[in-house]
Structures are given as C-alpha cells and as structure tokens.
Amino acid sequence: MRIALLATCLADAMFPDVAAATVTLLQRLGHQVVFPQAQTCCGQMHVNTGYFAEALPIVRHHVQTFEAAGVDAIVAPSGSCVGSVRHQHAMIARKGGDDGLAAAATDLSARTYELSELLVDVLGITDSAAQLGSYFPHRVTYHPTCHSLRMLRVGEKPLQLLSTVQGIDLVELPGADQCCGFGGTFALKNPDVSTAMLADKMAGIIASRAEVCSAGDSSCLMHIGGGLSRMRVGVRTVHLAEILAATKESAPAANPASTTATGNVGAAR
Known part of the structure; x- marks a missing residue:
C-alpha cells in the first residue's frame, strides 16, 4: 500500500520523532510511505477560533497537496488533525461556496486515518x-x-x-x-x-x-x-x-x- 504521511505542525516543529516512528512502523510492515513536501497546517486552529474565511485556502491547499500524492491512504499520528480533516474541511469548503472542493475534501477524508485506525482497521494489526x-x-x-x-x-x-x-x-x-x-x-x-x-x-x-x-x-x-x-x-x-x-x-x-x-x-x- 502507498501511504502519505500527514506529519502535523507539532511533529514538524517540535516532535519529529513521532513522525519518524510512524514511518518506521509502516515501512516495517512493507508499505511505501511518501511525504508530500508541500503540506502545511490542516487549518484546525483557524477553524476552532472562528476564522473560517482564512481556513478556506488552507483546506484547498491540503486537498490539492494530498490528491496530487496519488496514495491509497493518508495517516497522521494525531486524532486532532484527522478530526479536522474529517469533520471540518468539507464544511469550510461549503461555507466558502466551493462545492467542488467540498466533494474533494469529503473523498480525501474517507482515506485519512489516525494511526491506530490505520493499523487496526486497515492493516489488520x-x-x-x-x-x-x-x-x-x-x-x-x-x-x-x-x-x-x-x-x-x-x-x-x-x-x-x-x-x-x-x-x-x-x-x-x-x-x-x-x-x-x-x-x-x-x-x-x-x-x-x-x-x-x-x-x-x-x-x-x-x-x-x-x-x-x-x-x-x-x-x-x-x-x-x-x-x-x-x-x-x-x-x-x-x-x-x-x-x-x-x-x-x-x-x-x-x-x-x-x-x-x-x-x-x-x-x-
């Protein structure tokens, strides 16, 4: 399986060993892990604070970046960020009047997993x-x-x-x-x-x-x-x-x- 790593802001800036451990686990199981270099914040902080308009371009960038990766699944070592992708991205797109983005965000969210979900539900650990x-x-x-x-x-x-x-x-x-x-x-x-x-x-x-x-x-x-x-x-x-x-x-x-x-x-x- 080809899996993209959504590293999250905290792993990128403060706790890189968490992202590295996620990659280690997936590679140990024989899967190909890719890291889309253009990825940024998922936008959760903006949405939770009420900055919906400011979150829209972040959501659009996230969807475009991970769609372009051409992967079977996306994993993040964070329930918080995966929660944002699943429950906020399509909503932000719809509120911004972009139904096409909302549909793409919904499709992408269905392939986005928190680490334990991916390991147990998808990979059968x-x-x-x-x-x-x-x-x-x-x-x-x-x-x-x-x-x-x-x-x-x-x-x-x-x-x-x-x-x-x-x-x-x-x-x-x-x-x-x-x-x-x-x-x-x-x-x-x-x-x-x-x-x-x-x-x-x-x-x-x-x-x-x-x-x-x-x-x-x-x-x-x-x-x-x-x-x-x-x-x-x-x-x-x-x-x-x-x-x-x-x-x-x-x-x-x-x-x-x-x-x-x-x-x-x-x-x-």
Whole structure:
C-alpha cells in the first residue's frame, strides 16, 4: 500500500520523532510511505477560533497537496488533525461556496486515518509484538485524547495495540475519558480552567503509578508532560507511535514535553 504521511505542525516543529516512528512502523510492515513536501497546517486552529474565511485556502491547499500524492491512504499520528480533516474541511469548503472542493475534501477524508485506525482497521494489526516487533518494558497508562475519543471514536484500538506490546505493563488511567485541559487555543484563552483540568488529569496519572503516560496526540502530551515535569514526579510522556515502534534493539526517548515546560501547563494546583 502507498501511504502519505500527514506529519502535523507539532511533529514538524517540535516532535519529529513521532513522525519518524510512524514511518518506521509502516515501512516495517512493507508499505511505501511518501511525504508530500508541500503540506502545511490542516487549518484546525483557524477553524476552532472562528476564522473560517482564512481556513478556506488552507483546506484547498491540503486537498490539492494530498490528491496530487496519488496514495491509497493518508495517516497522521494525531486524532486532532484527522478530526479536522474529517469533520471540518468539507464544511469550510461549503461555507466558502466551493462545492467542488467540498466533494474533494469529503473523498480525501474517507482515506485519512489516525494511526491506530490505520493499523487496526486497515492493516489488520492485532498483535503488536508479533506483527510490529514492539517491545517496551515499562509501566504505561494511556490517555485517550478528546478528538480521538469523541470525534473519531477510535474506541479501544490504541489500547488493543498497547496491550500486545511485549514487556509492557499497561495500567488503567483513573478518569481516563476526562479532558486534559489543552484544547489548542482553549489553554491560552482559559488558562485557569485549563490548569485545573490538567491538575485532575495528572492526579489520575500519578495514582496509576505509571512510569509513562502515552497518548495519540503530541499536543496533549506536551500539555501533560509540561505539568508532570514541574511536579518532578518522574513520569514521562511517550507518543503511541514511539511505543509501537520501539523494539528490543531500540527504545524511544521521553517526549521533550516531559522536560521542557511551555505555557501554563506546569502551574497545576
């Protein structure tokens, strides 16, 4: 299968190891991975903030770029960005009066997958250790991000993949379905509420006694990791893709967010 990588802004600018791990996984399974060089932001930040007109050319560019790639599927290590592609792009095109773009965006969105969706639903991965060689001998808890949980409804797919990683000790996260408080610009516009939500999320992570908190979105891991680093509790954040790509010969480094605080994320009460 020929698969295009939608790297996302955060992977491109801050967490390139997540994008690299996604490519590693797909190539390990024998698929051809292409990276459309012209790709940019998916436009989610603009749409969520109400800048529909400004988002229209971003959507048009995204559709043109990935249509030109000539691929069977598109994958992103982010439920948030895939959620934008599926639930916002066609809407933005229609509101902009471009029905042709809306149809093209709908067609493209049907071939766009969050990583766990692609692995489980499309590629049929049921045993991470046997089929991917995944090995991660650590106590891990998993945070299901809001967009993957509520917009994409990926359900148990990430947990299915993690549960079959060799050596892993996968533990339940108390209050797992509760938002971490990031929400993109929400954390900037509502810092006090965001910080309180983060505090609750970190309390659950600490209660799980996990060494690692994983998730399918770098944005949430950045937020959570920043808070945990300020608390100095010794818990690191690692993206789902990095855990699945880890083998006995290699191990993923902690997400930089676990050692580099940004914004208000560390001011947890």
